[in-house]
Structure formats: structure tokens, C-alpha cells
Amino acid sequence: MNMINDLKEILIKEETITKRVRKLGEQISKDYEGENRKLLVVGILKGSVIFASELIKNITIPCQIDFMALSSYGSSSETSGVVRILKDLDYNVEGSDIIIIEDIIDSGVTLDYLLKYFKARNVNSIEIATLLTKPARRKVDINVKYLGFEVPDEFIVGYGLDYAEKYRNLPFIGVLKEEIYEK
Ligand code: IMP
Numbered sequence: 776m777n778m779i780n781d782l783k784e785i786l787i788k789e790e791t792i793t794k795r796v797r798k799l800g801e802q803i804s805k806d807y808e809g810e811n812r813k814l815l816v817v818g819i820l821k822g823s824v825i826f827a828s829e830l831i832k833n834i835t836i837p838c839q840i841d842f843m844a845l846s847s848y849g850s851s852s853e854t855s856g857v858v859r860i861l862k863d864l865d866y867n868v869e870g871s872d873i874i875i876i877e878d879i880i881d882s883g884v885t886l887d888y889l890l891k892y893f894k895a896r897n898v899n900s901i902e903i904a905t906l907l908t909k910p911a912r913r914k915v916d917i918n919v920k921y922l923g924f925e926v927p928d929e930f931i932v933g934y935g936l937d938y939a940e941k942y943r944n945l946p947f948i949g950v951l952k953e954e955i956y957e958k
């Protein structure tokens with residue numbers, strides 16, 4: 776079965792994403808260069824993996840990488856509102872300059888939880904880089920420093936984002952047909 780048949784439309788082309796992510800990498804490299812910054816980028820599994828790998832290729836200053844896995848959607852298209860850590864960080868983050876890398880901010884509940892988690896661990900600074908944001912759905916206000924694109928209130932897949940673990944490997948961002956997740 777062709778995955779593209781399940782899409783209503785292609786929202787953001789691969790080339791457009793690549794260009795935007797290059798810009799974000801340049802901006803981060805400028806913002807964090809020099810002195811005694813200890814940049815640690817933390818990718819949130821699994822949705823952010825493609826964005827995270829693309830982004831760190833475009834960061835030209837030294838940085839460390841770590842990953843966390845959180846429970847969010849299960850196989851439903853609605854968030855449960857409850858966040859659970861499935862895989863914690865490998866190292867102590869005290870004193871680090873953290874950038875959390877997310878695929879998409881929807882309600883904001885996940886990031887609200889993560890920001891509290893990091894603040895409690897005495898990090899030096901914390902910012903968010905997200906490929907996408909769906910502002911229409913926000914329940915908690917989240918301050919995003921590095922943003923790829925704003926998307927409409929639809930179910931988005933591709934470039935790491937899934938529906939029931941499918942479509943992550945699409946190299947662009949698409950909108951899933953309603954009939955797929957309403958079945
Ligand atoms: P939040 O806690 O509601 O902000 O949810 C964030 C998480 O929900 C993201 O990291 C995604 O894994 C997932 N999510 C939210 N909207 C979408 C979507 O349109 N497509 C795929 N995953 C989504």
C-alpha cells in the first residue's frame with residue numbers, strides 16, 4: 776500500500792524543511808557559541824529523530840546529544856494528558872545549556888512537563904526547538920525559541936511524526952485523511 780494515498784495533502788516539501796532546519800542550526804550555533812556554554816540537545820523519541828539528526832548536522836559548535844522517551848498518544852489521535860518517562864537521560868544535566876527537540880507542540884502538556892523536569896535539575900538554561908506547532912490546540916502556554924513551521928489543526932504525519940507508528944519515514948510533512956484515524 777502506498778502511504779501517500781492516505782494523505783489529504785503534502786503540507787511542507789522536503790526541500791522547504793531542509794532549508795528551514797539549516798537556518799535553525801545556524802541560529803543555534805550563533806546563540807550558543809563561545810564562553811563556557813555546555814550545549815546539550817535532548818531529542819524526544821521517537822517523533823523528533825529525523826528533525827533532531829537534520830538539526831544537529833547544522834550545528835557547527837560542540838554539542839552533546841541525548842534522548843528521552845515519553846508516553847503520549849498511544850495509537851489514538853488524542854493526547855491522554857498524562858506524561859510518563861519511558862526512557863530517561865543517560866547523564867546528569869546539572870549546569871548544561873539544554874535545547875529540547877520536539878516534533879510538534881499540540882496541547883503543550885508534554886513540554887510543560889519537560890520544562891519542569893529540567894528546571895528541577897538545575898540546568899544553566901533551557902530552550903525549545905520544535906519542527907512544528909499547532910497553536911489552535913494549545914492548552915498550556917509554551918515559549919518556543921526555535922520553530923520550524925506553524926501547522927493547521929489537522930493530523931500531521933511524516934518527517935518523524937506518526938499515526939499509530941506509521942508514516943514516520945515519509946521525507947516530507949503531510950496531512951492524514953480523516954477517514955484513516957476515524958476508522
Ligand atoms: P502535546 O503534549 O499535546 O503538546 O503533544 C505533543 C506530542 O503529541 C508530540 O510530540 C507528538 O508525538 C504528538 N502529536 C501531537 N499532534 C500530532 C500530530 O498532528 N501528528 C502526530 N503526532 C502528534
Ligand code: MG
Pocket residue numbers: 819820821822823847878
Ligand atoms: Mg512525540
